[in-house]
Amino acid sequence: MNKRIKTIVTSLSKKKLSPVKKKRFFTITIFSILIITIISIASSIFFPFSSNGFSELSLLMYNETSQTFEADGYPYVLESGENISLFFMVKNFENEIKYYQIQIKATKISQNATAEYPLDEFNSYLLNENETYEKILSPATEIEKRESGVFSGDYIWGPISVVLSSNAQLEAILDGDNYMKIVFELWEFDTSSSSFEYSGIFTFLQLWYYY
């Protein structure tokens, strides 16, 4: 490919243009550059960049020794009457502000969590119902989109500590099963319907429930 371009350039440079043709060529080039510049400035002002972005939801644990958050060392057992704590974090990589909500649901391991539909109330139990996990977030800038391993910023929600505890309703949903799933669903406020809609983004933690 490079060879081809090289040959084209050399053939063009070898070709001698008359002064009139040269002038004409430069005039056309300058004018086309000017027109392209004007169009690009106008489009950047009137039609700002808006590609499809995404939202990020992650579950984290706090490492006491390294004093950092990491996606490792998750609990795998929940004992009856005991509780476990972990953190969730949401990042807004969409190109607009988002009003997020997190719903934490417990269900049997056999119950599938999908991006199409949220878990329904008959097959799952809404944990921490009294807590409101909601946040309005600014979108990440182009520089922030390239950052990694960041846990604070205007486009980040969290890491938020969540304490999950067992109770009779949770045991009723499990119906004697030992394996369970704690599903974190990300919901977004939809201004057209004035309500929170399931975004299709979820993450879950598998636990062994010890009666």
Add this chain to the structure above:
Amino acid sequence: MRKKVKFNIIAVFCFSLLIPTILSVSSQTQQNALLAIQQADERLFETIVLLEEASKTNINIRDLVINTDIARQLIVDAKKEFEEANYTAAYGKANDANEQLVAVINELELRENKKEQNNILLFSLLGVFSAILAILFIIIFIKKIYPWYLEKRIEEYSKLEIQYKKEEEVAKNE
């Protein structure tokens, strides 16, 4: 004895007046708190719509998003206070949220107007600049390029030589 009876009558009369008054004040506070919460909720929705639109343009609204989120939290707190029958506290928090959201909306409008004015100014300058460029080009073309082109054309034509073919060659060819 008579005095006591008189006092009791007065006391009952006073209570009968006071209790409905207290009840009506309490109900009024509850009503006010509820209204303030509803108003704050509607304003929050309006603010989110405006912020969504603004975030699609290049206006910096990060501080306004933070303030809106603080107001949202105030509304959540106001609702909790209302559920716990602390109507005065609920009213106060809902009112604070309302005030904060009004300030956000006003600031947003101000920034949008400023941006619009900047756009008008930028495009006016761009228009003037383009017009000057066009005029300059026309002047240069009329004064310099066109006469130079004419001169060159004459120069090129003057170099031309008329070559006549010899009669013999013409005959040969024929």
